[in-house]
Amino acid sequence: TIPGNGLIVANGRDENIEHVFERGLWTPVERFGSVGGWTAGEPDAKGHFDVFFNSALQGRVEWEIIGEHNRMNALAAIAAARHAGVPAATAIDGLSRFENVKRRMEIRGAVHGITVYDDFAHHPTAITTTVEGLRAKVGKARILAVLEPRSNTMKLGVMKAALPASLAAADQVYCFGANLGWDAAIALAPLGDKARVFDTLDALVTQLVADARPGDHVLMMSNGGFGGIHAKLLEALHQHYHEDIVLTAMHRYGGYA
The missing domain is CATH 3.90.190.20 (Mur ligase, C-terminal domain)
Incomplete structure (x- = not known):
């Protein structure tokens, strides 16, 4: 159970999650991947992308990892880190130094x-x-x-x-x-x-x-x-x-x- 002073970081594109929320929600929610939360700009040829929160630019993730799913994971990590007290800019800098794991592309x-x-x-x-x-x-x-x-x-x-x-x-x-x-x-x-x-x-x-x-x-x-x-x-x-x-x-x- 997530306490009332916690945070739910949810995929804003998942309708199933929204249906679960309709049954009762007592914890703050931040969504990623949808308007009104954390979003990612289009990646460049290197895989770098801008990060936005409520349409405001937070920084740019400069890593060499591809895939929409990886960008969504990054947004979720930034949101969770921010709730734990890590500034978004610091989290973005950390992700920019992240090296991909083995056997993932x-x-x-x-x-x-x-x-x-x-x-x-x-x-x-x-x-x-x-x-x-x-x-x-x-x-x-x-x-x-x-x-x-x-x-x-x-x-x-x-x-x-x-x-x-x-x-x-x-x-x-x-x-x-x-x-x-x-x-x-x-x-x-x-x-x-x-x-x-x-x-x-x-x-x-x-x-x-x-x-x-x-x-x-x-x-x-x-x-x-x-x-x-x-x-x-x-x-x-x-x-x-x-x-x-x-x-x-x-x-x-x-x-x-």
């Missing part, structure tokens, strides 16, 4: 202008957020989405019907379909020729090397190790182009090649 390396990412997305909602977040960052550059449906619910096919829509923003889709209780090719059929399914990682990597070209972004999504496919692909690209693998601190924490 983590760049594993780049070869010949082809950038390879690792992300923990493993269900349709997270996949949608991840792919659309990358699309917002890279613009019209090609995204090659590579998916391993590894979680128990995904292996059972519980959410397979939602997969095509979640991958719609990708230019090409590659699915590792081994050990599934359903036919991935049938599930991804609505995506047409841009989706392919593979039973072995070697075949998948070989196809990626053949398809990828400079400027492409290869997005690996799995909640497991994916058989070490990231390293396998980077090594295969290295062998194919006879170029070194580029790996820097920026790559590890969400920067872009």
Whole structure:
């Protein structure tokens, strides 16, 4: 139970939360993501964005993290910190120095202008957020989405019907379909020729090397190790182009090649 002198920081876009509030509310509320609370300006090419509270500019978050969901998380954190006594400007400065966690759009390396990412997305909602977040960052550059449906619910096919829509923003889709209780090719059929399914990682990597070209972004999504496919692909690209693998601190924490 939140006391009357506490604060509820709520997603202003969530109608379900508003329905809960209608049942009774005795604690102050600050909303984020909607007019009349904390909002984020449009991000620039680096992912930096302005922060507003009740339409008044509070500062600018200068980090290298992409995605609307991350901006909403930042607004919620700033609101909570402010209630705890941390000025908004101080919270914004702290977020600007925040380095992204591993396996959240983590760049594993780049070869010949082809950038390879690792992300923990493993269900349709997270996949949608991840792919659309990358699309917002890279613009019209090609995204090659590579998916391993590894979680128990995904292996059972519980959410397979939602997969095509979640991958719609990708230019090409590659699915590792081994050990599934359903036919991935049938599930991804609505995506047409841009989706392919593979039973072995070697075949998948070989196809990626053949398809990828400079400027492409290869997005690996799995909640497991994916058989070490990231390293396998980077090594295969290295062998194919006879170029070194580029790996820097920026790559590890969400920067872009």
